[in-house]
Amino acid sequence: MIKTRNYRIAVIPGDGIGIEVVDAGLHVLDYLANESNGDFTFETDFFPWGCEYYLENGKMMDEDGVEKLSDYDAIYFGAVGFPGVPDHVSLWGLRLAICQGLDQWANIRPVEFLPGVPRRLNHPDVDNLNWILVRENSEGEYSGVGGRNFSGREGSNEVAVQSALFTEKGCERIIRFAFDLARTRKRKKVTSVTKSNAQQYGMVLWDEVFARVSKEYPDVETDQWLVDAMAAQFVLHPEELEVVVASNLFADILSDLGSALAGSLGIAASANLNPVKRTPSMFESVHGSAPDIAGKGIANPIGTIGSAALMLDHLGLSEEASRINQAIEETTRQGILTRDLGGTHNTAEITDAIIKNLSKRKLEV
Incomplete structure (x- = not known):
């Protein structure tokens, strides 16, 4: 029994x-x-x-x-x-x-184009588009590090500090997760998204960890994009996307874009x-x-x-x-x-x- x-x-x-x-x-x-x-x-x-x-x-x-x-x-x-x-x-x-x-x-946030849903994206092969966002979910821009001070100053002189926290452990485990996920899919590819040209500490660390971890996955194709260029890539060349890994904030925003392109956040x-x-x-x-x-x-x-x-x-x-x-x-x-x-x-x-x-x-x- x-x-x-x-x-x-x-x-x-x-x-x-x-x-x-x-x-x-x-x-x-x-x-x-x-x-x-x-x-x-x-x-x-x-x-x-x-x-x-x-x-x-x-x-x-x-x-x-x-x-x-x-x-x-x-x-x-x-x-x-x-x-x-x-x-x-x-x-x-x-x-x-x-x-x-x-x-x-x-x-994880899959982006799937369901049959019968009105198309929001002008693409010749929209029915076969399918990718997944992997979002670092514990630190980054949503770490809650910072505070507000000097509210007692005369006039509008209050100060707010909001810090993004990136740790090598946090970067490595989410990047490794994305690579392992890519190995389960038909096309084995991971795209990393940062803004390391402007955020020269936390996101450069992310880039360095991505480069190091990728060497352990020679069977997985990789590429890297800045987040603003990736937003355009979602619209112009979504066929190039498979597993997209990004920080807490960037993956949050990009996943909404992907869902809207697929028809609605409701799906x-x-x-x-x-x-x-x-x-x-x-x-x-x-x-x-x-x-x-x-x-x-x-x-x-x-x-x-x-x-x-x-x-x-x-x-x-x-x-x-x-x-x-x-x-x-x-x-x-x-x-x-x-x-x-x-x-x-x-x-x-x-x-x-x-x-x-x-x-x-x-x-x-």
Whole structure:
């Protein structure tokens, strides 16, 4: 008799449409668990952390929140941010607190051009474009090093210092992660992105580490770009991209550009990984909380459902992850699209279509 695999998932819906899209993703996970005939189950615990929690308690999460999350197999996250709470408070108080507290140092953000989605990019082979951003997720420009001072000076004389922190260890582990990832793909190529001509300390260190590590991967093609030129490369020659590795800030910005080119931030999935699995990893869509459409039931759940696929793959359920991605592709191919993609379908209809295509895929297998 095969023992049931039980996965404990911490669920943080967060704010705005995060609540709606996480609910959609959980419906997909429940469907897969129910049809597995007891092969695996998901045990979910919900945490009400976010901006509403902050307004009631003066903090974005429990004081021992990171410790509580450390007992789970994975974290499923919605979105953070809502009017009334400054963005830097909501981000540092929840998402970044979790990523840094659990050392989720590798963030991956695939850029995929789904069938049936209106094209935002004029490219002769847009249907075959597919690349992945690897984002250093623990230091760099989001280290939180700095401060504000001299607020008591007369006039507008306050000083703010924001420092980017680059360590050789931090650079090496994310660059090595990118090379290892490239070896799993059809085209083995890593592109490094910096701004080392202007940032002559931290990013020159990054360049030097990239050059050193690349010598250990002679089978992997490499190139290097400055971030401004890379932004143009995303638009002009995306066929040259495969695995793109960059610092915390640069990969954050470039991933939004890639998602927009692919159709919408609503379809972009991401994973915040502790690759050695010493602590749980966190899975979330790239988009924000979108307060303007929250509660209307029209949010695009594809990014969050795609993030669930990344979570399943990380947990060892690679076949189920692949089935989710194929069901998403079949759904968009059928023209079942939300408003951000030029369609008319709502969140529930997209979710139901994905589950229907999951069922159809199961019957075919």
